[in-house]
């Protein structure tokens with residue numbers, strides 16, 4: 001399969017790229033920074049020499065760059081079988097009125113406009129090539145959950161769920177599948193606040209995260225296996241299901257988890 005992953009120079013996107021390559025698929029790596037794309041492609045080529053790994057810098061908030069990402073993939077691999085809208089950012093976790101103003105458009109543009117641009121570019125082209133599956137990456141708020149400090153990020157992910165529902169409906173009976181991806185809570189740069197923003201609130205948050213969070217290496221094999229098995233539009237690949245949360249809570253009574261110490265946090 002030929003797979004595009006937006007925002008794949010680190011975190012969950014890079015973890016999924018590694019897993020696809022290990023399973024014998026070909027991957028396009030992308031993010032806004034050409035130097036990061038180049039570095040990651042070189043590293044992946046060294047670890048999976050038999051596979052095709054291509055890099056293409058792409059800021060998903062720039063429609064023309066998203067078109068170039070599609071074109072470069074088709075030029076390199078011939079088609080796009082799976083397109084994963086993974087690129088995303090969080091806003092600083094503070095009450096909304098305290099949020100630096102520029103973080104509002106930065107977050108909405110990446111998580112919402114960028115995600116829509118990617119769908120707008122990929123859908124008609126997949127239709128034309130006769131096949132293709134798109135995954136939109138959910139996050140906190142997608143299921144309507146609310147939390148102080150999550151107003152902007154949560155709104156984008158709530159909206160992303162709505163948008164994906166609409167696309168699954170619109171694409172019914174077409175060769176393009178529209179699917180959901182949800183990684184749970186994963187220890188990445190997005191999840192961990194920079195040292196200057198870690199106060200008592202962070203120590204409190206760590207208690208919950210120790211129960212529910214996981215490493216990229218734990219979650220991404222599950223996500224990738226699920227992505228490769230998807231059969232129809234509207235299918236979802238979700239890691240942290242209510243059942244898994246219940247099992248975690250039960251096990252936690254007997255054995256505490258510490259997901260931070262191995263990361264030096």
Ligand SMILES: NC(=O)c1ccc[n+]([C@@H]2O[C@H](COP(=O)([O-])OP(=O)(O)OC[C@H]3O[C@@H](n4cnc5c(N)ncnc54)[C@H](OP(=O)(O)O)[C@@H]3O)[C@@H](O)[C@H]2O)c1
Pocket residue numbers: 006007008009010011012013030031032033036058059060061085086087088089110114137138139140183184185186187188189190191
């Ligand atoms: N970590 C979690 O607990 C968690 C939970 C639920 C959902 N998610 C979702 O999973 C996705 C990946 O998150 P992550 O935790 O892996 O984050 P991460 O480690 O911060 O990685 C984000 C990636 O997106 C890229 N990116 C950011 N803005 C971009 C833009 N405008 N255009 C293209 N690429 C851009 C980043 O590279 P550059 O900055 O160099 O462009 C980076 O490669 C996000 O959609 C996030 O909302 C994460």
